[in-house]
Amino acid sequence: MSVVLEAIYTRRSIRRYAPDPVPEDAIREIVRAGMNAPSAGNEQPWQFVIIDRREILDGIPTVHPHAAMIREAPVAILVCGDLTLETKQGYWVQDCAAATQNMLLAAAALGLGSVWLGVYPRDDRVTGLRRLLGIPETVVPFALLPVGHPAEHKPRKDEFHPERIHRNAW
Amino acid sequence: MSVVLEAIYTRRSIRRYAPDPVPEDAIREIVRAGMNAPSAGNEQPWQFVIIDRREILDGIPTVHPHAAMIREAPVAILVCGDLTLETKQGYWVQDCAAATQNMLLAAAALGLGSVWLGVYPRDDRVTGLRRLLGIPETVVPFALLPVGHPAEHKPRKDEFHPERIHRNAW
Numbered sequence: 001m002s003v004v005l006e007a008i009y010t011r012r013s014i015r016r017y018a019p020d021p022v023p024e025d026a027i028r029e030i031v032r033a034g035m036n037a038p039s040a041g042n043e044q045p046w047q048f049v050i051i052d053r054r055e056i057l058d059g060i061p062t063v064h065p066h067a068a069m070i071r072e073a074p075v076a077i078l079v080c081g082d083l084t085l086e087t088k089q090g091y092w093v094q095d096c097a098a099a100t101q102n103m104l105l106a107a108a109a110l111g112l113g114s115v116w117l118g119v120y121p122r123d124d125r126v127t128g129l130r131r132l133l134g135i136p137e138t139v140v141p142f143a144l145l146p147v148g149h150p151a152e153h154k155p156r157k158d159e160f161h162p163e164r165i166h167r168n169a170w
Numbered sequence: 171m172s173v174v175l176e177a178i179y180t181r182r183s184i185r186r187y188a189p190d191p192v193p194e195d196a197i198r199e200i201v202r203a204g205m206n207a208p209s210a211g212n213e214q215p216w217q218f219v220i221i222d223r224r225e226i227l228d229g230i231p232t233v234h235p236h237a238a239m240i241r242e243a244p245v246a247i248l249v250c251g252d253l254t255l256e257t258k259q260g261y262w263v264q265d266c267a268a269a270t271q272n273m274l275l276a277a278a279a280l281g282l283g284s285v286w287l288g289v290y291p292r293d294d295r296v297t298g299l300r301r302l303l304g305i306p307e308t309v310v311p312f313a314l315l316p317v318g319h320p321a322e323h324k325p326r327k328d329e330f331h332p333e334r335i336h337r338n339a340w
Contacts, residue, residue, distance in 0.1 A: 003173040004279035008203045008272050033178045035329045037271060038286050044329065049336045056338055090291040094313075097267030098286075101207060102178050105275070109174035116208050116268075121260040134340045143264075159205045159214065166219045168226055170304045 007109055010156050014113025015069040017148025022075050026110045030147065033106030034079065034099035040091035046099050049078040049133055056132065063128025064144065067117055073146035077103065078129065081120070081140045093120065096142045103145060113150035119143055177275055180326050184283025185239040187318025192245050196280045200317065203276035204249065204269035210261035216269050219248040219303055226302065233298025234314065237287055243316035247273065248299065251290070251310045263290065266312040273315060283320035289313055 031048050039045065051057055052075040060076070061067045070076055079100050081092040100116055107114040119125045120142045129141040201218050209215065221227055222245045230246070231237045240246055249270050251262040270286055277284040289295045289311045299311040 002279040004177045005199060005203060005276055007174045008276060009206050011206075011208075013208060029175065031335060032330050033175060035331060035334070036179050036181075036327055038181075038183060038274065040288050044331075047334050047336065049338070049340070051338055053338045088288070091288055093263050094267040094270075094288070097264040098271040100264075101268040101271040104208065106175055106178060109172040118210050118258070118261055118264070133336075133338070136340065139340075157206055160202050161205060161214075164205070164217050165201060166217065166303075168219070168221055168223045168303070170219070170306065170309075 007105055009158055011105055011108040012154040012157060013115040014150045014152060015115050016151040017072045017074065017113060017146065018151045019074070020149045022112060022147055022149070026112060027075060027077065027147065029110060030077065030103050030106045033102040037095065037098040037102045039095035039098070040088035043085060043087040043091070043095065045082050045085040045092040045095050047080040047082045047139055049080065051076045051078065059132055060144070063132055064117060064119070064125050067144065070146045073148045075148070076144055076146045078133065078141055079103070079143045079145070080135065081142050083138050083140065100143045100145070107147055112147055114145045114147045117144040177279055179328055181275055181278040182324040182327060183285040184320045184322060185285050186321040187242045187244065187283060187316065188321045189244070190319045192282060192317055192319070196282060197245060197247065197317065199280060200247065200273050200276045203272040207265065207268035207272045209265035209268070210258035213255060213257040213261070213265065215251050215255040215262040215265050217250040217252045217309055219250065221246045221248065229302055230314070233302055234287060234289070234295050237314065240316045243318045246314055246316045248303065248311055249273070249313045249315070250305065251312050253308050253310065270313045270315070277317055282317055284315045284317045287314040
C-alpha cells in the first residue's frame with residue numbers, strides 16, 4: 001500500500017491535544033502544503049492567519065459554536081479566501097477546500113492532529129472571526145484548523161461505498 | 171521529508187496520457203481515496219461516475235470547453251454532489267473539493283496523471299454533463315478528472331508565499 005494512500009485512509013479528525021507547543025517549522029510546512037494545492041487557473045486565492053496568542057485562541061469559541069477544543073490547542077490556522085485574488089469567478093471555495101485538505105494531510109504526516117472546522121458560508125462565524133482578527137471585508141474566513149500533538153487516537157476510517165459508483169451513465 | 175509532503179509538492183496537473191489502459195483496481199483506489207475525505211458532519215454528499223466508454227469520453231469536450239485532453243485519456247471520473255445527501259446546508263461544495271484533492275493525490279501516488287477540470291458552478295458544463303450521462307436534477311456534476319499514464323512530466327511546484335501568512339491579526 002502506498003504511504004500516501006495509507007495517509008489518506010488513516011487521517012482522522014483530532015479534537016483533543018496535548019499541551020506541548022507545535023514547532024514553528026511544522027506550522028510553516030502545513031501552510032506550504034496548502035499553498036501547493038491546485039486552484040482554478042492557478043489563481044491561488046488563499047490567505048492564512050496563524051493564531052497562537054492564548055487570549056485570541058480562547059476568544060474563538062465565542063464566535064464559533066463548534067470550536068471549544070481550541071482552548072486546548074496550542075495553535076490554529078485560519079484559511080481565508082481573498083476575493084481580490086479570484087480570477088475564475090465562483091471557484092475560490094473549491095480552491096480553499098483543496099488547500100485545507102492538503103493541510104490536514106500534512107498535519108497528520110507530521111504527527112500532529114487537526115480538524116476541519118467549517119466557517120464559510122455561516123455568516124455569524126465569518127463575521128465573528130473577521131472582527132476578532134481584523135480581517136478586511138474582501139477576505140472571507142473559510143475554515144479553521146486547530147493544530148496540536150494528538151491526545152486522542154482513532155482507528156483507520158476506510159470508507160468505501162460501491163453503491164456510490166456509477167459507470168458511463170447514472 | 172515525509173513521503174506525504176513530498177507527494178503534495180510534486181503532484182502536478184497532467185494533461186497528456188499514454189494510450190495504455192488504467193487498471194480497474196487503480197480507479198477503485200482513487201475513488202476510495204475520495205470517499206475517505208472529511209465532510210461537514212460526516213455527510214459524505216458525493217457520488218462518482220466512472221467513464222470509460224470511448225464514445226462518451228469523446229463527447230465530453232462538446233459540453234466542457236477545457237476538456238480536449240479527455241480524447242487521449244483511457245478513463246475519467248466525474249465527482250458529483252448529491253443534494254439529497256447534504257445534511258449541513260451549504261457545505262457540499264467544500265466536501266466534494268476535499269474528495270477531489272484526495273483523488274488527485276491518490277492518482278499521483280499510483281503513478282497516474284490527472285487534472286482537476288472544474289465543472290460546478292458553470293451552468294453549461296453542469297447541464298451538458300447531466301444530459302450526456304443521464305444524471306438526475308438532484309445531483310450536481312462537480313469536477314471531472316481524466317486519468318491516464320502520464321505522457322508529460324513536470325517539475326516540482328513548491329509554491330510558498332510568506333506574504334500570504336498573517337499572525338494573530340491581519
